Amino acid sequence: MRTPLFLTIAATTALAACNTGPKTDANGFVIDADFEKKLQQQLLDAGPGTVITIPAGKYALSRSLSLTSNGVTVRGAGMDKTILSFAHQTSGAEGMLVTGDDFTLQDLALEDSKGDALKINGTTNAVMRRVRAEWTGGAKTSNGAYGLYPVQVTNVLIEGSVVKGASDAGIYVGQSTNIVVRGNRAEGNVAGIEIENSSHADVYDNTTTGNTGGILVFNMPNLPVPGSKTRVFKNIVKANNHANFGAAGSAVSSVPPGSGIIVNSNDDVEIFANDIADNKTANVIISSYYSTGFDTKKGIAAAYDPYPENIYVTGNDFSGGGTDPGTKYAPLKALAGGQLPAVLWDGFRNPKVASPGICVQNGDAKLLNADGPNKFAHARIDPDVNCAPATRLPGVTLPASMTKDRGTP
Template identity: 55%
Template structure:
């Protein structure tokens, strides 16, 4: 069953007002406002009355919405005419925080844009079999602490695909997948966010073929306490992660507010993470940072959630192409370290590690093989800042990290991925050729 949020009469009024020379600009604005009001009314009605199997199709146009949208029915598809053609603007939002809040499974959203929400742009909560495809989320005033926290935000989901999206200007993370299982994040672009792409407390994620640039941190793999599940088993590969040097504009007290500007990939407290076959370049603090929860700058109490494991373990970095980076680190301690060890014209190595390990797990004074930070990346260097000992024994010896780990399996989503509208057109054209 298909339904459509077309507002033909109102759109015709807008076109007539815009094309008629005797109409004043205020009348055009009034017609546009009327069209947006009708569009919002019809869309709210369709979301409320939606049934499993419905496809809600949204026309091309820019529509001003002043209240949050929500969907609570499984099996619904929302489809626009394109991320630069169907634009839902919340610049004048007066009610709610999210742009669209979804509490449902078997949900697909594609081919539209959500702009300038007060809070999160698109949040999907506690659903299974989620596809977020060809969506643009953006705060059009540029990087600002006043922007919403999350752009694309599936949380506590299972079997989730985020692909072909663009996320710009989030004050926390442009694309955030949290507390989820079985996730693929691919072919996306994240720019001018605090965190471009963040995988947090998620079990089993593949993050590949993305572009992360002009963020504070490009791609983050985090594990935080006091959340429903710990995270592990993430692969970050075949991405382009470059020039993530935007000043941090996150809200004070949030985890990402402590991320140094100039961070390419950041692993914090997460286990079993592979970073491979990426192009990582010109991130001014470091191209890769591996740190514990204690050294991240935002923890309040080392006794937080007794079962929480704050140490990154089983980290494997290999086959990446590193260029530039480390030439102008953020945070005073790192600036001083760079100056003291490498001089004014020098740079920190590609990989920065805080050196914090779990003493309780040591065997004969050594980290067990499966828990090591392993590096097989040509001439890439590492600096261990020995943070737990107040930076007393800084080391650039890569020998303890010349090891390998068992590679993680590919993530396979446990549902059939229906073709996008563009794929369907391409298949028809191919058949006709």
């Protein structure tokens, strides 16, 4: 095994003695082609055990960064101290693209990338720790779709990070397995946190506020793998009432503003011990593919299951919410006495299954069955919460090497 190599990249090494210094843009970011070239070269030369340390500073980059090697750590001096800006980006689809296994990124910020801030694709053991991904101009459809975006990854840890302004999802984990998303803050995105077509995920101790939807657990059609077995617990999910600024035709553009937690077409999901409040459409929405309004021109594969089943809601602290449902669910407001209850279920169920297992055992929290198949004709507060003795999902365990902090700033 190679001895870890600690590489510090100093943007001003050769220029510090010069009176002129490197150029800066209007926001104070250093524009230094030599720094950018050296950083990308370090990523190209990196091998197992390499640690690349980027010092505090505000650096403007013009190209995507990429890493293909295994066993590499890239770290800064803190998410508000080491800032990589892609506002001047002229090439590349992401801020940073990683295809190497055993990767850690921590203690830095990625701002204003042309596309996704960080994409990790097809790897094993991916860690994002204390990373900030942000589009600083606020909510815009032209912002990148995803902030932190591991896809087709086995073993994912995202912790202590902050994501703002993504036009799809701030934190998005797709087609992956064995996932922990904890202690993060997602604000001002369309979806704060999204677990899509992924299995064995623990989402806890996060704060989602000011998004269109707080936490989404989705299963979309025509993807290589389905998802199930997600636990959403001990999160703060408050006032996710932002207007939806997702791209027209995207799946996330169908998310109603004011959605706290949404489970769509996913099975075996537990929602417990969360603080869920003031999400104006509903604090929890359980829905099928048929309620998304998302249409695929490819059709739907025969193996796709569009129905949510075995959803367990228990021990949450609900308050407010349901006071101003969007156009889609507005007709239900009067039926519910002016405020939708804590949990809204669209009512679509698989006719081949005896019970969908939509279980709400949460104090006085009520379940509204919207009767979506009949356009709300028989919507009702459902006294039959379809509960059976629950076999609780086990927690996710990650390799010990992933939970070791790779140095603090």
